[in-house]
Amino acid sequence: MITGASAGVGRAITREFANRQASIGLIARGKQRLEAAKAEVEEKGGRALTFSIDVADSAAVENAAQTLENEFGPIDIWINNAMTTIFAPLSEITPEEFRRATEVTYLGCVYGTMAALRRMLPRDKGTIVQIGSALAYRSIPLQAPYCGAKHAIVGFTDSLRSELIHNRSNVHVTVVHLPAVNTPQFSWCRTRLPRHPQPVPPIFEPEVPARAVYWAAHHKRREVFVGIPTIKAIYAQDVAPGFADWYLGKNGYSSQQTDQPVPANRPDNLFAPVEGDYEAHGIFDAVAKPYSGQNWVNLHRVPIALIAASVAGAAALFWKAKK
Numbered sequence: 001m002i003t004g005a006s007a008g009v010g011r012a013i014t015r016e017f018a019n020r021q022a023s024i025g026l027i028a029r030g031k032q033r034l035e036a037a038k039a040e041v042e043e044k045g046g047r048a049l050t051f052s053i054d055v056a057d058s059a060a061v062e063n064a065a066q067t068l069e070n071e072f073g074p075i076d077i078w079i080n081n082a083m084t085t086i087f088a089p090l091s092e093i094t095p096e097e098f099r100r101a102t103e104v105t106y107l108g109c110v111y112g113t114m115a116a117l118r119r120m121l122p123r124d125k126g127t128i129v130q131i132g133s134a135l136a137y138r139s140i141p142l143q144a145p146y147c148g149a150k151h152a153i154v155g156f157t158d159s160l161r162s163e164l165i166h167n168r169s170n171v172h173v174t175v176v177h178l179p180a181v182n183t184p185q186f187s188w189c190r191t192r193l194p195r196h197p198q199p200v201p202p203i204f205e206p207e208v209p210a211r212a213v214y215w216a217a218h219h220k221r222r223e224v225f226v227g228i229p230t231i232k233a234i235y236a237q238d239v240a241p242g243f244a245d246w247y248l249g250k251n252g253y254s255s256q257q258t259d260q261p262v263p264a265n266r267p268d269n270l271f272a273p274v275e276g277d278y279e280a281h282g283i284f285d286a287v288a289k290p291y292s293g294q295n296w297v298n299l300h301r302v303p304i305a306l307i308a309a310s311v312a313g314a315a316a317l318f319w320k321a322k323k
Contacts, residue, residue, distance in 0.1 A: 001025040001068060001075055003055050003112055004082030006033035008183030009131065011280040012210035013079060014041065021045040025068035025075075027061070027082065029054055029273035036279075047072065055082045055108030056100075058115075065115040074123060077217045078116035080109040080153075081131040084270055085146040085185070087256070088192035093145065097190065100270055101145035106152045113160065113173075120171045129217050130157050131209075132177040134233035138244060140200065141252040142193065161222075174216045177234070178209045179227035182288035184278040190270040195257035202229055203288040206280045208295055215299045228294045 002017070004010035006028035017024055018041040026041075026048055028034050034050040041048035049068055053060040069075055083105040086097050113128055120126030136154045139147035154175060161173050180199030183206055191197050204227055212226045225231050236244050267274040281288075297304060 001027065001065065001077075001112070001116070002079045002081060003027040003061075003108060006030055006037050007278045008185055008280060008282075009178065009181055009206045009209055009213075010079075010081040011037055012206035013081065013213050015280070016207075016210045016214040017041075018044040018046045018048075023047040023072045025049050025051060025064065025072070027051045027053060027055060027064060029269075030275060032275055033278065054104070055111060056103035058107075058111040061108075061111045062115050062118075065119065069119060075116060075119055075126065077127050077129065078112060078120075079129045079131070079213060079217065080112040081213075082108045082112075083131075083146070083149070083185070084189065085143060086190040086192075086270060087142050087197045088190075089142060090144045092192050097270060098145050102149050102152075105146060105149035106156075109149075109153050110156060113156075117171065121169060124170045127172045127174065127217050129213055130173070130175045131213070132175040132223075134177055134179055134230040136175075136177060138233040138237040138241075140248050140256070142256055172220055174221055174223065176209065176213050176216050176224045177226060177230050179204050179229045179292075181206050181209060182282045182284040183280070184282045186282055186284075188267045188269045188274045188278065190268045191262060191266070193257055193262065196260045196262055197256060198258050198284065200252075200255045201287065202227075203284050204292060205285070205288045205290045207290065208292050210280075212295055212299060224298065226295050226298075227292045231294070 002010055002013055002024060005014045005026035014024060014026060014037050021044060023046060024041055026034055026037050029052060031052045034052055038048040038050050049071055051064040053064055055061055065075065085101050086093055109130055116126065116128050130153050132153055133150045135147045136150035157173055157175055164171055164173065180201065180203045182203050186197045186199060209226045212224050216224045
């Protein structure tokens with residue numbers, strides 16, 4: 001099951017699984033894009049069921065999980081990816097807007113995890129993948145609802161992970177932390193900024209984190225950091241949080257806006273889905289990176305370490321023989 005599957009990173013994740021002919025449940029609100037995502041899965045030889053529901057509705061998420069199992073069998077992997085947000089200073093965000101962003105981004109993750117656990121715990125197997133962010137550790141201005149939700153996901157997941165260890169469960173929970181990604185959210189999220197929102201550069205294409213998510217769903221890694229900017233943000237918070245506060249206070253507003261004004265007819269998906277031909281990519285293809293060397297090394301570090309050890313051993317033997 002993949003939540004937020006119809007666009008952005010969720011759509012890219014869907015394609016990663018579809019490339020392996022997986023059977024997938026797709027959750028999102030927009031019916032048009034869900035059907036388009038389903039068609040892509042089936043074209044590649046997989047199977048898909050669509051659920052046009054709101055992840056903030058726990059009963060709907062539970063019903064979707066049961067329907068998926070009734071149709072396709074036991075759920076092996078559940079990916080909590082759905083999100084929504086608002087770009088604005090906290091003083092300009094209403095309580096209703098903040099609650100809505102939190103319900104989808106954080107509680108949607110909680111409800112998805114609960115639905116997955118109801119099925120995985122009795123079988124003592126399965127993997128839950130939470131989509132985290134560099135902003136789960138280092139918050140930035142103008143995104144308090146989103147940063148707060150991603151922080152909450154980490155706290156929630158750490159608590160759950162400890163419970164699973166206590167109960168000697170074989171259910172695995174992992175978090176994949178993303179860098180800035182070129183997705184449609186910057187074109188359809190609610191905003192009160194004077195200029196068009198953008199991800200903080202450097203920006204990556206959604207296929208980069210999608211590859212990491214697919215890998216994480218099949219390996220026992222506690223957390224996966226995607227891209228060097230993610231690593232820098234997370235560890236900078238440990239080393240110099242006060243400096244990061246100051247730096248982002250000075251630069252965090254301009255770095256999250258393009259030089260283009262916000263269009264008067266801009267769509268807004270905070271409370272209702274936006275129709276249209278949005279897919280995995282947003283509008284920043286010209287500057288987004290399709291590849292991350294760090295990500296590749298991270299996902300292949302075991303074979304790389306084995307090769308390095310073999311080379312080092314061979315070099316040592318050669319040096320010894322030369323003596």
